[in-house]
Amino acid sequence: MTRQPFIVDFLQNDKGGKVFISILLVLMLVVPALNLLVPADSFFHIPTYTVTLLGKYLSYAMLAIALDLVWGYCGILSLGHAAFFALGGYAMGMYLMRQIGDRGVYGNAELPDFMVFLNWTELPWYWQGFDMFWFAMIMVVLVPGLLALVFGWLAFRARVTGVYLSIITQALTYALLLAFFMNELGFGGNNGLTDFKDILGYDLQADTTRASLFFLSALFLIITYFLCRFIITSKLGRVVVAIRDAEDRTRFIGYKVESFKLWIFVLSAMIAGVAGALFVPQVGIINPGEFSPLNSIELVVWVAIGGRATLYGAALGAVIVNYSKSYLTAAFPEIWLFALGGLFLLVTIFMPKGIIGLWNQMRLKLQEKKQLTTENKIE
């Protein structure tokens, strides 16, 4: 079988992907334009608050795609993926923290406020270099990647699979949660990192910066989608899916299952890290709460609701759940957990393939009906 170039394959076969990318491209251009160019009193104006909110959803969507890559395609249910997201976020937060300089409450040019508060006299070694943007950006992918590499290498080599893997990934994020809560670790403890002022010299509160961040989130989401799509349609992707469906069989055929799993896991962690780095400047805070196991499980639900192993389904799920969360927690705070819990049940029992799966099913039925009617006519 000759393989088509990726772009041709995408245009010919990936219907859902085309819709997804088109929507994103439109959003990417239209939202910032409506925010910046249209006067504030116009009907079409999009307030900066909404732009930021949408940007947040897009970074969540990116995280969801990262999880879909390992869960949907490789069958690794990570219950600690938010940890990689938070680590990326912390790396970005550290850069933003250093950018504050002497504008903090204590006016110390070198040390962030919380370190001055702890009576520290100099910057710990692991904070060195974070005043440089390029270094911080390398760390955004490197730190989650390294953690995933070490953790994955240990876990996959020992053939920890299924539920056991899920539980120890949860232990991992729980351990990180406890660790980041400690003041002595030097990441701001309970309060985390916040009070950011500017990024690369641009004021974080400015409308133009907000709009640019949204633009970047959309752009990175598109890149992520293409990257993941490229991987899963490649030969490597086929092997990964084979591992998901029959791990032992793939191993017996002669593939090094562990290496494939590790590869996908590390890549996914890196994408999660980038998503975290996009999330933090828009939200303006990163704290240990992001490590909480609940976040990781919620993330799994986004993917499950949207539809596993479709990539765009995961993104859709992330946006839908987070939109309803923003809406419900504000309008009916009592209802939110009921709704979320109910969604868990509904999706797992009645919609194992998520919204996208449901949509495909309905389309299939319609097609069958059409076929039947045309056949009847011919008769």
Add this chain to the structure above:
Amino acid sequence: MTFSSRKNTLRLLSFILILLVSVSYSSVGLTASVELKTEAPVVADISFEVATANLMAGNYSDREKAIKILLSVDDERVLPVFQRMLKSKLYYIKKTKQLVFIEKTDGGYKTTSILNNKELGLFEKNKLKKVKVNNKLRRLLRSYIARLGIKSTDVAVRKAAVKQLLKNINEETIAILQVLDKQETNSAIKELVAAGVSIWNLNSNDKTVQLAAIKALSKSLVPEVKVKLQEIIENTEDASIKKAAINSLKKIDSKISTFEFLENLVFGLSLGSVLLLIAVGLAITFGVMGVINMAHGELMMLGAYTTYVVQQMLPEHITTSIFISVPLAFLVAGAFGVAIERFVIRYLYGRPLETLLATFGISLILQQLVRSIFGPTNQAVQTPAFMSGSLEINSIFAITYNRLYIFIFAIVVLLLLMLILKKTKLGLQVRAVSQNRTMAKAMGVKSEWVDAMTFGLGSGIAGVAGVALSQLTNVGPNLGQGYIIDSFMVVVFGGVGNLLGTFVGAMSLGVFNKFLEPWSGAVLAKILVLIFIILFIQKRPRGLFPKKGRGVED
């Protein structure tokens, strides 16, 4: 399955149980009332009213005299006056010059007369004047409170009083201690008193007395002894005394480190018993059925809330309410468990990851349910009298009763569960279904019914664990969340489908945690334990005691 032929384990466990019960009985302290006369200087037969009136004097030295006089007044009202004075809660009403105890309330200061405990009503702060004390007076008051406390018939009060006296041993206090030495019957207090006398003897000019005292002190674990011995080692010029002191200190240190070890062990086992309680229900649902029940923590929460509700209904009988709560919590949580199995999990067998998500959804719903009914704040669950207080082995080593009882309770629950699984028909069927479902069905076991009952059993035990937790932590909607990861760690560490594994896993994790804590701090210890488990799973992916034989891979 490894539930079969574990007679030795059962025997071992019951032995531990018997041992524990016997320890708790044998060391109930001997109480006896002692009448003591203090050797304080008797100034005159002054009445309580007159003596206290002097306390309102203007300067500190007058007040000091007044306190000294008051000590000699033989009146049981003296002690409360000293105590409140120490806490700066003794005031007098400016207008009437009446001395009162005050209690701050929302509407002002509630006053009670020191003479007859009559309430004198609410006062504004500016209508009252505090009987001021300085550090010198505070010291005086503390030692006087101790002297009066020695007369108490309550062993605990007497003990605290003696401990207070030991902090500052001088001619006066040693006289009191010597008198007490002859009259005291409680062995623990006697030990303290003897230590005090020996400390005094260290100052003696007679070298043999000094040496004897040093030697005697080597048996004592009172903190003050160590300080005194160190002082001697630093200051003395006599080589033989120095040597003796170093020897004694060494003995004490080795004793202390033994008890520290024991303390860590006991705390570890106590933490382990909590872990055992929270994990043993999971060992059934996860271990036997292979169902990951993320709502396990919330079932414990239901058990804890059941305790709360029962206590609300029986506010007069806290002890009874606990005993009612245990079976009731089992039923409540068990019923929820059966419902969860029937309505949700039944559709998801063979899809463990989906089960995980669905049960997590249930846990969120249960949390919100409790929050909607009882409110988001923590509820106060009272501890029954028999569980408060502590068993003091010696002056540096004590076990609180609630730890002891929860340990016993955890073992009993484990034994009962083992009995159910081994001796009852349900247990037999549960084991059969978990070993080979198809074959069990072919033999006529109603596997669906067994599934529901097994899940109900595991959930019921979670509820029972909740009753125990209600005595240890805050009862709130988030109670379950804090424990769910711990309980999974225990089950995964111990090995799935194996109650013995759960027992060993829980106890060793508890002990491991407590031995790390002094060295690393509580949070870091927990992190290290988590990392340890993550690494351990690499070495033994199926836990300490893995399932053996056929059907392991499914």
